Amino acid sequence: MxxxxxxxxxxxxxxxxxxxxxxxxxxxxxxxxxxxxxxxxxxxxxxxxxxxxxxxxxxxxxxxxxxxxxxxxxxxxxxxxxxxxxxxxxxxxxxxxQCTEDPAERSSELSTDSYPVGLLRKPLQSTAYEALVSTGRVPYLDIVDPWNHSFTKRWEKMLQIECEKWDEGMFLDSTVDFDDQITDYLQHTYTFESSHPDIMPVSNPPAGNEKAIPLLAQILYAYLYEMRMSANDPTPESAWTIVKLSRSLSCWADPEDTLDLHQTLCGSFRRNLIYPLHRSVAVCEKVCKDASDLLAHSPRDRILHALHNLDGWFALAPTGTGLSEQVTTVLSLLWDLWITPLSQWVAHTATESDLNHLRVVFDSVRFSPELLTSIGSPGDWDLAALNAAAEEARATGEGQWV
Structure with a gap:
């Protein structure tokens, strides 16, 4: 033997x-x-x-x-x-x-066995979070061990999870909206505030535009979705929505992995249709309009006000969950690795041109058949056909899918 x-x-x-x-x-x-x-x-x-x-x-x-x-x-x-x-x-x-990945990606990663995370691509060094992962009870996140996956592998796993989460029945019910609940939410009007505490610069340079702008697009979209669909009355679940609607926060996806900002937003629309309660193209369209309006005047101050509000939403999240310590550990980590450097970038690095470009992109979104096809791929979600079916069901007063 x-x-x-x-x-x-x-x-x-x-x-x-x-x-x-x-x-x-x-x-x-x-x-x-x-x-x-x-x-x-x-x-x-x-x-x-x-x-x-x-x-x-x-x-x-x-x-x-x-x-x-x-x-x-x-x-x-x-x-x-x-x-x-x-x-x-x-x-x-x-x-x-690593041999299957792009050489440029590999060169930007660490030379150790642990892959970097966050907006600044830093090693994840949190004994509290690592201990949480070992328990198997990690709230909010779709990918819990990013240090074991390259950016390419995280992206592949993220798409797989999104395909598995797709629920045609819930999409149709939200789109038909028989009780007009979503319609009421879409008719609300909001005033965007610009007050915020000062953000002091740090010694470490903030992220470059190629990473920060796509991340900001994700965070703004998620924030404005929750603000509208909660009637600007956040709950302990609001932080969950923010994380789930952002590929970077929930899957540690690299903001640069999309070809352009339209593709970044396409990912946000896609997650809008699989995670929260209200899942319709009309909601996606309205949130884009809200983002364009927010960025139209004093965009820097309004964004910083929104990020300051997010801080309060994250603090509210652990209450009443039964997982207070776990939620706090996860959200603190996400805040430190994503939101803090993003706030630094907005406050001290972003130019008016950067923020205006983001507004133009939000303003130019049109939910054409081509965009609906992009949102539904991979997964072959025929959103155009489903929208047509939902319109017919609403007109006839028939149809129940959930």
Missing amino acids: IPLYMFGLIATKPRLKFPDTVHGLELEIPLKQSMTTREYTYDHDKRSLEVRLEKTVPGKEFLGLKSLCPQYLSESETQAFERDAMQEMHKQELSNE
Whole structure:
């Protein structure tokens, strides 16, 4: 019996060797054997390996073969070997994963085994959060261990989760809106305030425009959705909505992973149609109009006022949840890694041109069949057909999908 962890073995003459490692178990075979046919069977329960080698001369008896025995490893040696093997496997998997990514992305990531997170792409260093992850009870987040996933892998996993969350029935019910609840929300008018506390500059430079503007688009959209659909009366669930409507906050997705701001907003629309209670294209359209109005005058001060409000919403979130400590840990981490550097960028780096560009993008959104197709992909959500079906159902007063 050969105690070992890895069982992907090859037989070489006269040595059993682990592929791609220096580890081998010496076993001298008394006569020549063919190297063209090599079979092995590994028993995971017994941790034993059986290797069959074809004899060069069929029928030739190997004298004393049964008495042969490879070296045995002590328990401590076995544990050390298994630990080394696991580390080697992890390095190989990490190397294979990085080989499939864009070189520019890899060069911007850390050289350690842990992938960076947040707007400034920093290592996630929070023992409280790591302890929370180990319990398996992490609220709000779709991806809880970003340090184990490259930006590319996070993006792939995020899209998979979005596809799984799609609920055609809830979309149709919100779109038909038989009780006119959503219609009432859409008719509310709001005054955008601009008061906010001063934000002192920090020594670390804020993020560049290529990251900050897409993140700001996500946060503004989520904030204005919740402000409108809660009638500007936030609840402990408001922070949940903010996180879920932002790909970066809930999945640690890189804000740069979209081709342009229209694609960034497309992601926000997509999450608007799968997570909150009110899921309709009309809501997406109205929130874009709200964003354009907010950015039309004193955009910097109005954005900072909104971010200041978010601070209060996050503080409200732990109340009445039964998961106060867990919620606080998650939201504090998101605030430090995403919102704080974003606030610094808005206060001290963003130009009027940057903020005006964001307004123009929100103002230019048109929910054409082409945009609806983009929102529904991947996943093949036929939003145009579903909208038409919902309009027909509302006209006839028929239809119930949830």
